[in-house]
Amino acid sequence: MISGSVDRALALSAAEAVAELTDLPENQWFERKSGRISAKDLAVPLVAMANAEGGYVAVGIFDGAVDGVSPRHANDLRQAAFDYTFPAVRCEVSELHVDGRTVLVFRVDPGDQVHENTRGNVYLRVGDESRKLNYTQRRELEYDRGSAPFDGTAVRVSPGDLDHDQVDAFQTLIGASSPTGALAARDLLTRDGRLTVAGWLLFAERPQSLFPSALVRVLRYSNVERGTGSRMSLYSGGDVRCEGSIPHQIDEASALIDDWLPKVQALGASGRFEPRPIIPREVWLEGLVNAVVHRSYSMAGDHVRVEIFPNRIEIQSPGRFPGLADPADPMMISRYARNPRIVRVCSDMGIARELGEGIKRIFAEMRRVGLVDPIYTQDPGSVRLVLSATDALPEAVRRRLPKGARELLDILRLENRPMGTGQIADLASVSRPTVLRQLRALQDQKLVIWEGQTPRDPRASWRLR
Numbered sequence: 001m002i003s004g005s006v007d008r009a010l011a012l013s014a015a016e017a018v019a020e021l022t023d024l025p026e027n028q029w030f031e032r033k034s035g036r037i038s039a040k041d042l043a044v045p046l047v048a049m050a051n052a053e054g055g056y057v058a059v060g061i062f063d064g065a066v067d068g069v070s071p072r073h074a075n076d077l078r079q080a081a082f083d084y085t086f087p088a089v090r091c092e093v094s095e096l097h098v099d100g101r102t103v104l105v106f107r108v109d110p111g112d113q114v115h116e117n118t119r120g121n122v123y124l125r126v127g128d129e130s131r132k133l134n135y136t137q138r139r140e141l142e143y144d145r146g147s148a149p150f151d152g153t154a155v156r157v158s159p160g161d162l163d164h165d166q167v168d169a170f171q172t173l174i175g176a177s178s179p180t181g182a183l184a185a186r187d188l189l190t191r192d193g194r195l196t197v198a199g200w201l202l203f204a205e206r207p208q209s210l211f212p213s214a215l216v217r218v219l220r221y222s223n224v225e226r227g228t229g230s231r232m233s234l235y236s237g238g239d240v241r242c243e244g245s246i247p248h249q250i251d252e253a254s255a256l257i258d259d260w261l262p263k264v265q266a267l268g269a270s271g272r273f274e275p276r277p278i279i280p281r282e283v284w285l286e287g288l289v290n291a292v293v294h295r296s297y298s299m300a301g302d303h304v305r306v307e308i309f310p311n312r313i314e315i316q317s318p319g320r321f322p323g324l325a326d327p328a329d330p331m332m333i334s335r336y337a338r339n340p341r342i343v344r345v346c347s348d349m350g351i352a353r354e355l356g357e358g359i360k361r362i363f364a365e366m367r368r369v370g371l372v373d374p375i376y377t378q379d380p381g382s383v384r385l386v387l388s389a390t391d392a393l394p395e396a397v398r399r400r401l402p403k404g405a406r407e408l409l410d411i412l413r414l415e416n417r418p419m420g421t422g423q424i425a426d427l428a429s430v431s432r433p434t435v436l437r438q439l440r441a442l443q444d445q446k447l448v449i450w451e452g453q454t455p456r457d458p459r460a461s462w463r464l465r
Helices: 004-010 014-023 039-050 071-078 080-084 135-144 164-174 179-185 197-203 246-260 281-294 340-348 358-368 395-400 405-415 421-428 432-444
Strands: 030-033 055-059 091-098 101-108 123-126 129-132 216-221 234-242 263-267 273-277 304-309 312-318 375-379 382-388 448-451 461-464
Touching (some): 014 091, 039 055, 039 080, 039 101, 039 129, 071 080, 071 101, 164 179, 164 197, 197 340, 216 246, 216 281, 234 246, 246 281, 246 340, 281 304, 281 340, 281 358, 358 382, 405 421, 432 448
Antiparallel strands (some): 055 101, 123 129, 216 234, 263 273, 304 312, 312 382, 375 382
């Protein structure tokens, strides 16, 4: 589900809207609560969403049914942000009345600083849950929220200067009643109606007129080293700057990478050898999108850079990891959006996902196809992601494996589930005795695990270690 689903639901009649909100899955920007929730407990999701990118909380829907909010309790819930959050979370409350029952819908704005509840706890919305932050994570968030996010500051242009076709398409996507309503629904306008940095970067025909470095530069090299001077290995025509709005930059850059990235013959899901890019598309696309939507747009003079080598991709973006985050342990970096408005709109468009697990997906996909883990590094002004096509199996291990054993590893990675010997033999188009011999060699190298009750257990299976 993309976040615009909630907006489209709220544009319907009250009965239809409640039906939609009852069925929609909870996610980064939407949560349901029982009408019996206390105002103090309601403060938790309000704080979590304000500390992330904002969102909606529907109160009065529980366990697939409408339990409603009583008139007496409704006022307490309306005051929850003022009574139980600090600084007070900015939110608007609307009412939906169906069959004599009331559903309150809280629209939460992304906060300009870190919010906490009256118990002093800080929460952050990650996926479909509100996570309580520990001391280090809280410090990390406070470090980056010391001032209002840059993408929410005003620019000296009017909403009328935007590309009307792009704004109209977005209005239709989220079901807003007008172009101005679409911009306001995503906090792309300030309180006094001025356009924000995010609005300009997302919907201007050429936002580079105000932000010259807001672009993606894609470079292609013929050698594994860049080289210098006469030894520079940059291809002729292999340096392209992708400009325009953020969605257009990502589209143009991804098309270039698709075309320029080297390919190899590898075993595919069909069981046949097929051309495959040296780095899975899901991996480098996630890295590209993260670099564009999370970069520091307040840092003038630098841009997102994607460098394509025969054996790897390097993606560099301006701005460090937030606060105390440690790039040496990227899997433990908590969700934080430097540009909450940009992230929200990109998710509406299906460009960015809302689960806050992008880094974990990058690692998981690289491991699934048997490549070494990604490497994150940062210098005083930027973050670099290196995606290498190097095999995760050491050369010494590969030499000890019998012919065909590596293909069985690829099958297990592609299927991503335990499989019986016969199933693997069918997919590999190899006899069962041969497959069994290869699997035992993999087992000896501690690459796969056999699970069964007895040696002849018909339900026994093999899985990756």
